[in-house]
Amino acid sequence: MSHPLFPLRLLIECCRSIAGAATQGVPGAHVHATSPRKKKPKTKKAAYVVFCGRRCGVFDDWSETKVLVSGVPNCIYRGYTTREAARAAFQYAVERSWTRVADAAVTTPIPALPQPLDPNVAFDTNNPLTQTEALDDRWYIVYRGICPGVYRSHLECQLNTLGVRRSLHESIVGRAAAFAKYNRALAGGQVSVVPPTYYGGVDGANDTDPFI
Helix, strand or coil, X not given: CCCCCCCHHHHHHHHHHHHHHHHCXXXXXXXXXXXXXXXXXXXXXXXXXXXXXXXXXXXXXXXXXXXXXXXXXXXEEEEECCHHHHHHHHHXXXXXXXXXXXXXXXXXXXXXXXXXXXXXXXXXXXXXXXHHHCCCCEEEEEEEECCCEXXXXXXXXXXXXXXXXXXXXXXXXXXXXXXXXXXXXXXXXXXXXXXXXXXCCCCECCCCXXXX
């Protein structure tokens, strides 16, 4: 800690001089100035989509979105870098009945859950969820959930762990890596189908496990 009357810049220069003197005559010795690593700035979100919450839709402000998901078990929401991408993803979900209005006391079923990918079939590249949620080549694996398997988007994965106690799911970079890891888990007996509470499952409950 620098003395309050001793400028920090002079203290740094003093330390460098001492370090330089200490390395004189030492073959290959160098003095390296270090500085704190800068944090990578988060991409600003232009819009948020609430897929499961007190009210579903596309919203411009996080403050408005937060009110609709805070305290709601199994809420699902996502931020997007453009409003157009958010609207496309929300419309895609609505057309497939993948949205849900809920509150802290009531959990209603998703009538048509997304199914895992078939490794032998090419996925739909026109899927707005693929275009907007998976630009970083992340794939999503459900090990313990309603329909275990590999999914292309965060939303499809989350819908298949909705209402499942101790659900197990993760994201991984690369399609081949995701299928390989899922197949290893399947062969090792680490994959299980668990019905959620709204389908009468005895092991379902509000899933508060963090997304890994």
